[in-house]
Amino acid sequence: MQYFFKKSNLAVLILFTIALLSVSAQGQTKATFRNFNDASEQVTRFSTVGEAIDAHDGEIAFFEGVYYLYGTSYGCGFQWGKKEAPFCGFKTYTSTDMVHWTDKGFLFDAKTPLWQSRCNGSTYGCFRPHVIFNKKTSLYVLWINVYDNVSGFRVFTSKNPAGPFTEVAEPKLAVNADAPAAGLNNGDHDTFVDKDGTGYLAYTDWRSKGTIVIEKLNDDYLSGSGTVTKAITPGQTEAPSLFERKGIYYLTYSDPNCGYCAGTGTSYRTAKTPLGPWSEGIQISNNSCGGQPSFVSPIKLTSGMIYLYGSDLWNNAAKNESLANFYWAPLNFAEDGSILPMVCKNEVTLSLATGSKGKQQVIKDVDNDTGIKNFKGFCDISNEIQRGQGFRASRTGILNTVSITTFQNNDPDADLIIMMYQADASLLPVGKPLKTINIPKDSVSWSPSNVIVRPDIPVVAGSRYVLVLKSASKKGAYGFMYHDEATEQNAGASYSADGGIHYTIEKNRKIKFFTTIKRK
Structure with a gap:
């Protein structure tokens, strides 16, 4: 009986300690x-x-x-x-x-x-x-x-x-x-x-x-x-x-x-x-x-x-x-x-006092992801103005997803177009598009949201690519989310004011996007 009493006390002590640890863990949220x-x-x-x-x-x-x-x-x-x-x-x-x-x-x-x-x-x-x-x-x-x-x-x-x-x-x-x-x-x-x-x-x-x-x-x-x-x-x-x-x-x-x-x-x-x-x-x-x-x-x-x-x-x-x-x-x-x-x-x-740590949704097969920290919006993609974001593929496979966070403003009168190019050493587009995808204007939210496209094109580890956003809209425009806090000066963002004939590197800038690559 004495042994049972001590064992019970120990059990109570263990449960009490677990409860304290639980409260402490909650308090650390x-x-x-x-x-x-x-x-x-x-x-x-x-x-x-x-x-x-x-x-x-x-x-x-x-x-x-x-x-x-x-x-x-x-x-x-x-x-x-x-x-x-x-x-x-x-x-x-x-x-x-x-x-x-x-x-x-x-x-x-x-x-x-x-x-x-x-x-x-x-x-x-x-x-x-x-x-x-x-x-x-x-x-x-x-x-x-x-x-x-x-x-x-x-x-x-x-x-x-x-x-x-x-x-x-x-x-x-x-x-x-x-x-x-x-x-x-x-x-x-x-x-x-x-x-x-x-x-x-x-x-x-x-x-x-x-x-x-x-x-x-x-x-x-x-x-x-x-x-x-x-x-x-x-x-x-x-x-x-x-x-x-x-x-x-x-x-x-x-x-x-x-x-x-x-x-x-x-x-x-x-x-x-x-x-x-x-x-x-x-x-x-x-x-x-x-x-x-x-x-x-x-x-x-x-x-x-x-x-x-x-x-x-x-x-x-x-x-x-x-x-x-x-x-x-x-x-x-x-x-x-x-x-x-x-x-x-x-x-x-x-x-x-009450809570638990949350997390962002896990992206399967993610290759590039700029995250969500400190982004702000700007809206000018229309007519002759194009925006680009370059990246390196970290593995060989099929580029099966590209997501860009974009929005519309002032009722654009033309669709949004996303193009994929190979990129040069400066992460600027070269050659002809590897893929061109049309996004109907009515499917683009006014609130910055993920437009997800599936290029399904082969990519090679270490090779450079760039996604380009453009539109023929002469009324209204499309926007993008960006920050200028990249540690590398050339973080891949670029800008064209002449319909894609010439691109300018935008220093320390990243446009919000992610890519997924499925291995062959």
């Missing part, structure tokens, strides 16, 4: 994300398959040990104010480390005639997906901003945080309840669940010229309760985020409001309850680090809770807002609970 490169230029975040993350004006939420990034998609070519522009829908990405994001697709099917009529370019559009979990109903609740009805919102439910979501009845809100449908009634919003399980909706009242209001939701979070605090801000504001920290409630917002602006202010107010009374506003940034505020998300670290601030780095109302990047960094607080002025950071590292 590092999340390092890059907002800007060392030259303070925006860089693009990519998914686990190497495509730009196309989820804007949304939020990061944490459900059941997984981080979810929700946002509006622009990849199909939505343009605010362009009547024929399609609505792209809302996407979600998941991650266990907030660095490696896996595309989980759309929250619901937005291609239907109904949703196109509600949200395409002939309307004011549909924006800002926010998801909260209702413990009483065990349902995830999605609110989106629309402009085809009275309330200004549509609501959905799902048993899964990634959807698919199903629309429920139109919500009723206390503000602008008697206003005509399909107008600028209520807009930009945030959903918030308090510690006691009460839900709230912070939203923008456009009829009062952009004041922010907060309304308590019904128990199921599917509609407003009628209990509301109006005119928390004096007007000309939007994009609210509502959160609680150490008994203080905070409301951050865009100050002033400025749709798709690349640098509008962020201010905040505080209260002892979500319904106020609220303090006067204090500005913590005059440019939101080059964007417009989008969300504030509580994230638990090994050192305690932080409040991650996000802004969308819009392109000053450019035609292609899928190119907008993201700024993410924790807010900093003083001893009295006030938020300190924002200091924009190129890079942020977090030690997550």
